[in-house]
Amino acid sequence: MRRLFPSIAGLGLLAIAAVASWPLSASGQGTASASGHVRAADGRPLAAAWVRAQATANLTFSAADGSFTLGGLAAGQPITITA
Secondary structure: OOOOOOOOOOOOOEEEEOOOOOOOOOOOOOOEEEEEEEEEOOOOEOOOOEEEEOOOOOEEEOOOOOEEEEEEEOOOOOEEEEO
16 A cells, blocks of 8 residues: 655656645634545546545545536545545
8 A cells, every 4th residue: 555645756657737735724623524536647537536534444445437516525634545
């Protein structure tokens, strides 16, 4: 497994496109969300990439088109994307 966030230097095979800075919406702890797309270096969407809130069991997987949404985040909580 490869940690891609917060440092995106040396992405290798992955590029993360349109990952919004979080929190996208936050009115209190646990109400922020992050969404975006996981793509290969050649631009192809990557399905089934793990998207996880760091130091928690909160996770989701990217869809066939590479899209993901991860909710229940604390404001400013970092996420890790692994493919």
